[in-house]
Amino acid sequence: MKKTYKYIVSILVGLIVGMATVIGQKYLSINFNFLANSGAIWLIPAYLLSYYFKVSKKNSILISIMCLIFCVLGYYGFESVLNQHAFIIGKYMIIWMVCAFLGGIIFGLGAYYANNKNSILKQFGQNLLPAVFLSEGINKLIHIKDYNHMIPAIVMVITIGVILYLIVNGRNVLQRKHILTFGMLSLFGIAFYEIIYRFT
Numbered sequence: 001m002k003k004t005y006k007y008i009v010s011i012l013v014g015l016i017v018g019m020a021t022v023i024g025q026k027y028l029s030i031n032f033n034f035l036a037n038s039g040a041i042w043l044i045p046a047y048l049l050s051y052y053f054k055v056s057k058k059n060s061i062l063i064s065i066m067c068l069i070f071c072v073l074g075y076y077g078f079e080s081v082l083n084q085h086a087f088i089i090g091k092y093m094i095i096w097m098v099c100a101f102l103g104g105i106i107f108g109l110g111a112y113y114a115n116n117k118n119s120i121l122k123q124f125g126q127n128l129l130p131a132v133f134l135s136e137g138i139n140k141l142i143h144i145k146d147y148n149h150m151i152p153a154i155v156m157v158i159t160i161g162v163i164l165y166l167i168v169n170g171r172n173v174l175q176r177k178h179i180l181t182f183g184m185l186s187l188f189g190i191a192f193y194e195i196i197y198r199f200t
Helices: 002-027 039-053 057-082 091-114 123-126 130-142 146-174 178-198
Strands: none
Touching: 002 039, 002 057, 039 057, 039 091, 039 130, 039 146, 039 178, 057 091, 091 123, 091 178, 123 130, 123 146, 123 178, 130 146, 130 178, 146 178
16 A cells, blocks of 8 residues: 555656646746756656655666656646647657656666665765756756757756755765766766757
8 A cells, every 4th residue: 555655646746747847838937948848857756756765676666767757748748738739649758758767767776775875876876866967957068059048047957966966975075986976977967968969
């Protein structure tokens, strides 16, 4: 029963986040519109749900995947209702479904290992969210010609990444292993965002 409850919560949160993204895109100013459609923003609930539920590795992954998949479904479903057109499973929806599946595996595992005090993978799990914010912001800077109208939002996303790094690492922020972990994850994130950029 407890597991079922957690899955239901992850589905509802995913739907709400997806719907909120549509509303944000419609009403946020052009300078901050990017925040409404940020992949990093979507990953926050997917990670935190698995982290705070403190479930097994398998369930941590499933909860993250379900949350992200229903973010996608909530977004495209609500967008079709709000803009009064047929619900269509198109290229972009498929791309984001694949990203939801992969992101759910990575961030579900990350949340699980962040809770495991005896794991050498703990610091990787802890630094996932900081790294994904930093890497998304850097990716936008790399393609600044396409995003020069969103500079305030880009600066905000990068700042969030740095602040999260300081928060999750506490007194260990200057230790080499934490800096290297953060840097490695950020590089992987930049590469992943570049792939998404080229496909979308």
